[in-house]
Amino acid sequence: MSVTFAESRLSAHAIPTASNFTFCSSHRKLHTTGIAENLHLPIFEHNTTQRFTKSLRSAFQRAHANGISNPIVVGAIPFDLTQPCSLFIPVESHFGTTPIVNQFSKRDPIEIVNRRSFPEEARYKQSVKQAIANFQLSDIRKAVLSRVLELDLNTQLPANTLFHSLQHQNPTGYHFSVPLEDGGQLVGVSPELLIRKEAEWITSNPLAGSTRRLRNADDDTAAALALQSSHKDLYEHRLVIEEINRVLQPFCSELDIPAAPSLLNTETMWHLSTLIRGRLSNANISALDIASALHPTPAVCGYPTPLAHKLINLVESFDRGLFAGMVGWQDSDGNGEWAVTIRCGIVRGNQVSLFAGAGIVEDSCPESEWAETQAKLQTMLKALPIQANAEAAQ
Numbered sequence: 001m002s003v004t005f006a007e008s009r010l011s012a013h014a015i016p017t018a019s020n021f022t023f024c025s026s027h028r029k030l031h032t033t034g035i036a037e038n039l040h041l042p043i044f045e046h047n048t049t050q051r052f053t054k055s056l057r058s059a060f061q062r063a064h065a066n067g068i069s070n071p072i073v074v075g076a077i078p079f080d081l082t083q084p085c086s087l088f089i090p091v092e093s094h095f096g097t098t099p100i101v102n103q104f105s106k107r108d109p110i111e112i113v114n115r116r117s118f119p120e121e122a123r124y125k126q127s128v129k130q131a132i133a134n135f136q137l138s139d140i141r142k143a144v145l146s147r148v149l150e151l152d153l154n155t156q157l158p159a160n161t162l163f164h165s166l167q168h169q170n171p172t173g174y175h176f177s178v179p180l181e182d183g184g185q186l187v188g189v190s191p192e193l194l195i196r197k198e199a200e201w202i203t204s205n206p207l208a209g210s211t212r213r214l215r216n217a218d219d220d221t222a223a224a225l226a227l228q229s230s231h232k233d234l235y236e237h238r239l240v241i242e243e244i245n246r247v248l249q250p251f252c253s254e255l256d257i258p259a260a261p262s263l264l265n266t267e268t269m270w271h272l273s274t275l276i277r278g279r280l281s282n283a284n285i286s287a288l289d290i291a292s293a294l295h296p297t298p299a300v301c302g303y304p305t306p307l308a309h310k311l312i313n314l315v316e317s318f319d320r321g322l323f324a325g326m327v328g329w330q331d332s333d334g335n336g337e338w339a340v341t342i343r344c345g346i347v348r349g350n351q352v353s354l355f356a357g358a359g360i361v362e363d364s365c366p367e368s369e370w371a372e373t374q375a376k377l378q379t380m381l382k383a384l385p386i387q388a389n390a391e392a393a394q
C-alpha cells in the first residue's frame, strides 16, 4: 500500500480539531486533515450495499482526479447499518508507526453539574431480566444491552484534551477521534478489532466475557483466572467466535481460530479475547466488505443476530447511533483497519455522552451486568479532568 509517510510532521499535525481525524493502533498511527468529500449515506439500503460501494468508488475516483494521490476513507459507521455513516475522504493523510501523543497537558479541573443515565439503574436491570425471560421463550441466546451516561459540564471540554488524556492513560488499544457533522467529536479507546486487512491477510480480535480490574495485584490475577474458567463468560464468548467463524469461512482459503480464548486487559477491564487470522481467497475484497458482513457481531448485538437486534430495539431506551458501530479507515485498494466503537463518548461543547454495554446470556445476573457497564465507563470517566475521582462521577 502506498501512503504519505510524514512521521516528522506528525506532532505538528497531532491535535484533533474541527475536521481532523485520528486513529492510532499498534499497527498504524493515522492523522488526517481537511475534508475533500463527505460520505453520509448508509452502508445498507434495501438490503444491499450497492449504492454505498458505488459512491465510495466514485468518491475515490474524484479524489484522484482532484490530485489526492493515495486517497483513503476515514470515520465512523453506526451500529445500525441502515443509518447514515460519518465517513469522509480527507485532503491529507499522514501515516506513521510512532505514537501520535504527548500533546497531553493537564488543564483546570472541570465540574460535572448534571448527570443522567439512560436507562437508569433500575430500568437497566429490569431490561436484563426481560432479556433473560425472552431467552426462555425464544431462540435468542445472547443480547448486548447498553446505556448512555450524559454529563453536563460547567465549561466546554475540548475533545483533544479528552483524546490526549485517553492516550496518556491507555497505552494500548485503538484510539480514535472523529469529527462529526453536527460539530461534535467522537472520542474513545476501543480494545476490540473488528477487522484489519493487508493484501490477502485479515485479522480480527473479538472480545466477549469481561470482569473489572482490581487494585491489589493478587486479587487482579485471581479475577482474570476466574474469568478464564467462568462457564457463563466462556459461553458468551463462544457464541461470538462461532458466528465470526461462520461469516469469515466463505471469504477465506485459510482461517486460524484458536480453540480457547486468551486474556486481554485494558487499564480497567479483563476480557476474553480470540485473535483470528485468515487468508482471503479473493484479495480484492475490501476491509469494509468484510466488516459489513461481520457487523454487528454477537459481541455488540447478540445471537442470533437478527432476533437479538429486534430485542435490543425493543428494550433499549436510546438510539445507539455511532456507539457499537465501527471506526477506522481504508484505502482505495480496500486495505485498512476498523475497530469496534466501544469505550467511547461524544463531546459537544459542555456536554459529553459516554456509552457502555454488556453481553447478557441465560446465566447473567442483573446486578453484575449493571456493575460491568459501570466498570467499562471508567475508561472514559477517568480521562475527564474532573475534580472528584471518576468512580464518584457515576
Ligand SMILES: C=C(O[C@H]1C=CC=C(C(=O)O)[C@@H]1O)C(=O)O
Pocket (backbone or CB within 6 Å): 144, 146, 192, 207, 208, 209, 210, 271, 298, 299, 300, 324, 342, 343, 355, 356, 357, 358, 359, 360, 376
Ligand atoms: C459493548 C461493550 O463491550 C463488548 C465488548 C467486549 C466485551 C463485552 C462483554 O463482555 O459483554 C461486550 O460484548 C462495551 O464495552 O460497551
